[in-house]
Amino acid sequence: VADALVEPSLREQGFLDTAVVTIRYSNGAVAVAEANFSALYGYDIRGEVFGSKGMVQAGRATETAARRYTAEGLSADTPRLNVELFRQAYTDELADFAGAVRARRDGVPPSSGDFTITPGAADARRALAMALACIESVKRGAPVAVNETAAV
Known part of the structure; x- marks a missing residue:
């Protein structure tokens, strides 16, 4: 929707x-x-996973970064900003990109195993297929299977 x-x-x-x-x-x-x-209250990215033994929540920018809810109670880490929360992910992403650029410059083939481009083209196609299925679902007003889209 x-x-x-x-x-x-x-x-x-x-x-x-x-x-x-x-x-x-x-x-x-x-x-x-x-x-x-x-999101007028700021950059907001959160995730929650519910399972048979509880819930894990991560990504609150202005509260505690992660909380665990189980039968034993609630536990929480110290508050962090999103830049701090994703610092390592951003650093790794830039390092991967720089490594791929250097490898291409030096003529190292992608299949050599010396470096891995992540995410790769297959990941991009899967993300595009999901996005196209969402757009088609809005147009139809009904669920759409991802494999019905052209990007798969």
Whole structure:
């Protein structure tokens, strides 16, 4: 489901600023993703995973970065900013990119095993297929299987 709720005047141009996506995986697991272009309270990225033994929550920018809810109670780490939370991921991403550029410059073939481009083209195609399925679902007003999209 998606709509232009923040800027309704852009709806006719196809700019949808708010979306909720439900994903059912082949193993039966279900995921829900929400997105909005107008988080006035700041950069917000969070994740929660629920399982048979509890829940793990991560990514709160202004609260504790991670919490664990179990039968024994709640545990939490110290508060962190998103830049601090993702510092290593950003550093690794830049290092991978620089390594790939150097390898190409030096004529090292990607299949040599000396470096790995991550994420790779297959990852990009999977992400594109998911995005196209979401767009098609909004157009149809019904669920769309990812393998129905052209990017697969």
